[in-house]
Amino acid sequence: MSSLPPLPPDQPANLNAEIALFLIQDGLTNGAIYALLALALVLVFAVTRVIFIPQGEFVTYGALTLASLQLGKLPGTAWLLLGAGLAVALVELTQALRLGAARRIPAIIFKFIIAPAGLLWLTWWAAPQKPALTFQILLTLALVVPLGPMVYRLAYQPLANASVLVLLIISVAVHFAMTGLGLVFFGAEGSRTPPFSDAQFKLGVLNISGQSLWVIGASLGLIVVLYLFFERTIYGKALRATAINRVGARLVGISPAMAGKLSFTLVALIGALSGILIAPITTIYYDSGFLVGLKGFVGAIMGGLVSYPIAAAGALLVGMLEAYSSFWASAYKEVIVFTLIIPVLVWRSLTAHHIEEDEE
Amino acid sequence: MSRARIVLGVFLAFMLVAPLALPEFQVTLLNYIGLYSIVALGLVLLTGVGGLTSFGQAAFVGLGAYTTAYLTTVYGVSPWLTLLGGLALTFAVSLFLGFISLRLSGHYLPLGTIAWGISLYFLFGNMEFLGGHTGISSLPAINFFGVLLDSGRKFHYLIWTLALLALLSMHNLLDSRSGRAIRALKGGGLMAESFGVDTAGMKIIIFVYAALLASLSGWLYAHLLRFVNPTPFSINAGIEYLFMAVVGGAASVWGAVIGAGILTILKQWLQDLLPKLLGQSGNFEMIVFGVLLVLLLQRARDGIMPLVVRHFPGSNKPLLPATQALPMRARPAAGEKLLELKAARKAFGGLLAVNDLSFSMSSGEILGLIGPNGAGKSTVFNLVTGVLPPTGGEVSFRGERIDTLSSRAIVMRGMARTFQQVHLLPTMSVLENVAIGAHQRGEKGVVSAALHLERSEEAKLLAEAARQLERVGLGASVHEQAGNLALGQQRILEIARALCADPVLLLLDEPAAGLRYQEKRSLAELLRKLKSEGMSILLVEHDMDFVMKLVDRLVVMDFGEKLAEGLPQEIQANPAVLEAYLGGVK
Numbered sequence: 001m002s003s004l005p006p007l008p009p010d011q012p013a014n015l016n017a018e019i020a021l022f023l024i025q026d027g028l029t030n031g032a033i034y035a036l037l038a039l040a041l042v043l044v045f046a047v048t049r050v051i052f053i054p055q056g057e058f059v060t061y062g063a064l065t066l067a068s069l070q071l072g073k074l075p076g077t078a079w080l081l082l083g084a085g086l087a088v089a090l091v092e093l094t095q096a097l098r099l100g101a102a103r104r105i106p107a108i109i110f111k112f113i114i115a116p117a118g119l120l121w122l123t124w125w126a127a128p129q130k131p132a133l134t135f136q137i138l139l140t141l142a143l144v145v146p147l148g149p150m151v152y153r154l155a156y157q158p159l160a161n162a163s164v165l166v167l168l169i170i171s172v173a174v175h176f177a178m179t180g181l182g183l184v185f186f187g188a189e190g191s192r193t194p195p196f197s198d199a200q201f202k203l204g205v206l207n208i209s210g211q212s213l214w215v216i217g218a219s220l221g222l223i224v225v226l227y228l229f230f231e232r233t234i235y236g237k238a239l240r241a242t243a244i245n246r247v248g249a250r251l252v253g254i255s256p257a258m259a260g261k262l263s264f265t266l267v268a269l270i271g272a273l274s275g276i277l278i279a280p281i282t283t284i285y286y287d288s289g290f291l292v293g294l295k296g297f298v299g300a301i302m303g304g305l306v307s308y309p310i311a312a313a314g315a316l317l318v319g320m321l322e323a324y325s326s327f328w329a330s331a332y333k334e335v336i337v338f339t340l341i342i343p344v345l346v347w348r349s350l351t352a353h354h355i356e357e358d359e360e
Numbered sequence: 361m362s363r364a365r366i367v368l369g370v371f372l373a374f375m376l377v378a379p380l381a382l383p384e385f386q387v388t389l390l391n392y393i394g395l396y397s398i399v400a401l402g403l404v405l406l407t408g409v410g411g412l413t414s415f416g417q418a419a420f421v422g423l424g425a426y427t428t429a430y431l432t433t434v435y436g437v438s439p440w441l442t443l444l445g446g447l448a449l450t451f452a453v454s455l456f457l458g459f460i461s462l463r464l465s466g467h468y469l470p471l472g473t474i475a476w477g478i479s480l481y482f483l484f485g486n487m488e489f490l491g492g493h494t495g496i497s498s499l500p501a502i503n504f505f506g507v508l509l510d511s512g513r514k515f516h517y518l519i520w521t522l523a524l525l526a527l528l529s530m531h532n533l534l535d536s537r538s539g540r541a542i543r544a545l546k547g548g549g550l551m552a553e554s555f556g557v558d559t560a561g562m563k564i565i566i567f568v569y570a571a572l573l574a575s576l577s578g579w580l581y582a583h584l585l586r587f588v589n590p591t592p593f594s595i596n597a598g599i600e601y602l603f604m605a606v607v608g609g610a611a612s613v614w615g616a617v618i619g620a621g622i623l624t625i626l627k628q629w630l631q632d633l634l635p636k637l638l639g640q641s642g643n644f645e646m647i648v649f650g651v652l653l654v655l656l657l658q659r660a661r662d663g664i665m666p667l668v669v670r671h672f673p674g675s676n677k678p679l680l681p682a683t684q685a686l687p688m689r690a691r692p693a694a695g696e697k698l699l700e701l702k703a704a705r706k707a708f709g710g711l712l713a714v715n716d717l718s719f720s721m722s723s724g725e726i727l728g729l730i731g732p733n734g735a736g737k738s739t740v741f742n743l744v745t746g747v748l749p750p751t752g753g754e755v756s757f758r759g760e761r762i763d764t765l766s767s768r769a770i771v772m773r774g775m776a777r778t779f780q781q782v783h784l785l786p787t788m789s790v791l792e793n794v795a796i797g798a799h800q801r802g803e804k805g806v807v808s809a810a811l812h813l814e815r816s817e818e819a820k821l822l823a824e825a826a827r828q829l830e831r832v833g834l835g836a837s838v839h840e841q842a843g844n845l846a847l848g849q850q851r852i853l854e855i856a857r858a859l860c861a862d863p864v865l866l867l868l869d870e871p872a873a874g875l876r877y878q879e880k881r882s883l884a885e886l887l888r889k890l891k892s893e894g895m896s897i898l899l900v901e902h903d904m905d906f907v908m909k910l911v912d913r914l915v916v917m918d919f920g921e922k923l924a925e926g927l928p929q930e931i932q933a934n935p936a937v938l939e940a941y942l943g944g945v946k
Contacts, residue, residue: 053474154654155654158658159657159658162661163411164467165407165413165467165470166657166661168413169602169653170653170657172415172599173603173649173650173653173654174650174654175650176596176599176646176647177646177647177649177654180642180643180644180647180648180650181647183643183644183646184638184647188640188642291478294475297471297475301468301471331486332486334478334479334482335479335482335483337479338475338478338479338482339476341471341472341475341476342457342476345464346460348464348468349459349460349463349464
């Protein structure tokens, strides 16, 4: 995922200060995105015990939706949202009828059928006019983020009490389905969006690209917003309570389904935003998100899927390692990044004190 | 002849005739199903039975395939030697990976396998000497005692012979001492440890076993196609293998074949149908597989196999005749000091759950440990059985310090326990559940189990289990599923399982909890009978009536400390005990 300019063939690939600094910038930019993803993964695991492999598909959907809008095309996610909405509506309506809760029907129809249809119409109308970038980004988020809680409702909620292992297999199945749907709705060609900013800043020998600043700034901003959300809002506190003690949170009236949908909304939001940020840096194909998401995972695993700061630091390390290995051994970039998990597991295994008792 | 045997016969006859009668395309499909079945079989053991998961099996398949591809084409080594080479390499790699990830909680293994599955795929694709993304071609055909297996039709027999042998060995393995230990991993880890099962070691063994099966499949694959490239060993292939195991389910080893068959045929059909429907080409079957798996896990978590097995009622196997009984340990003389706690202490952070507790008991005694809720009784139990290490003080058993030993080491010294909440494996028979108690009295491992070379030891173990069931009065329910017993019977079953460990001291954690009056009476009767046979019993119990009539001596705990110790009638008159139990009477 490096944007390193190709070296002229006669020039040996020696690492000088300029290249070293460039690689740091590259590593930090990608690392910031991995850090965002890692934080989201830790969050969703803490609240719902779901290891959210499909996180990467939200990255893809975010990037490719924005790319379609920039070309003035109707993005496939608009149709997908309506399809997912209809599926959720079917499940919810069946349940409402079985429970005899007919008064919930209008809300269900509005939320899951009329609203997605309205968004589809809005996108269909707005896309050809190529609106301003801010509007495009908002539209992208509006199309992609609701898929998060919908996926939770369809795939995970009926199994909320299953073991971590079953939930993980569900995650992999959802990843499979979402990747295939990505191929249907976006096609096999990759897309790259123009950068948010063409600015270049000169800092000594280093050229800092505006896009890097955007990515790092947005990531930091989002982390601050998340922090405030968890510290200051009642919903944030509810999620924290659920993460610490599921049963206890339920006893004080925090519904696990609400906590699940909310954390999936956050994880979809972070995924889609990461996709929007990464789209100008690298070409995204329908299946690119998987590897991007997994790099967030390597960071999250360093923090044992519990620690937010270690997860973020680990993700930055992954970004750095990737940047430098793409310089020295670009063919083995992925091998090096994913083999990093082995020393991480060795380290965690040596520091683990006991054999953990399985659930079920 | 049973229905299962007839179906098996028809299946074998079909496999024998298939390559001669079917068109090329169908034979190829059958070959693939055979190859996938071998991999899925490993996952049935790992995931379905053992409760662990790997998404990286395709990488092990690749390890087997690339090892033989490289060695046969570059060095001209015989494929039979490269099979051993591939298995050896897979053994080393999976042992290492299992060792580092299986000590951690359950989800690290699957995450680790995803990561390493991806890195191996990229490694295959980027190594110059492995042909990069184009791969290696012109592998030699396998020469089977003079017959050159150079067509799919001939290869069919090799694949299915090996697949059926793998199936048979797995079937044997599950029906053995090691098999019971493996089946206890999912949901019974703590219980299995307390009867001497090395659960961490067992997990590594089944992970390696599954990897070796995958590697064998890879070797076959390479010599069937006589060409390898990285694509079939990608992470997506690894995920599909897991789908096969989940679809088939773990109710029978045949689940692997059924799962592999369904997914292979479905994939073939969808790859024809979906691109026509959607008007573009691509792996659209992924969507159907993903949705199908989610629905399956939501609606029928155990896969398809339970629906199939229902039509083949198994007959109860008659017990193998045991030629001789298991050796028993030397009994202590009555009155010998058996268990001694000296100032035992356990702190959880700032909470002192057990505070310098001392007491001792001698052989042939029933000692009751009582106290109000939260007095620290269960913690004492865990200190004695090695589930928790004490913060301070000493615990000795028959004159030996045991406070630093694991629960596995303690059960081998002759102390066995039951659990406050019944720890049974509900789908296993009563007999098999009880036989787990005798785990540490056998020694034959996985390999002899897979080959069924351990039948005489197995007969002794099962005979011992049957003898203990007879002893506690459950002789009539030997073949019943343990989950179908009433709670009272389940508690008695736990006592039989503990007796199977050949203990000199029996520890019972609230055995009367939740029992009806009649059940309590027969439990008390059983415990008296065991005492008359010379068994020593340490009993934690709440039910005063039950305890007072049964025990020789009592130790009363309150707030982690010993409040009183003495004969039942002394305790009943002790003012401090009355105060603790009934509150102050003014």
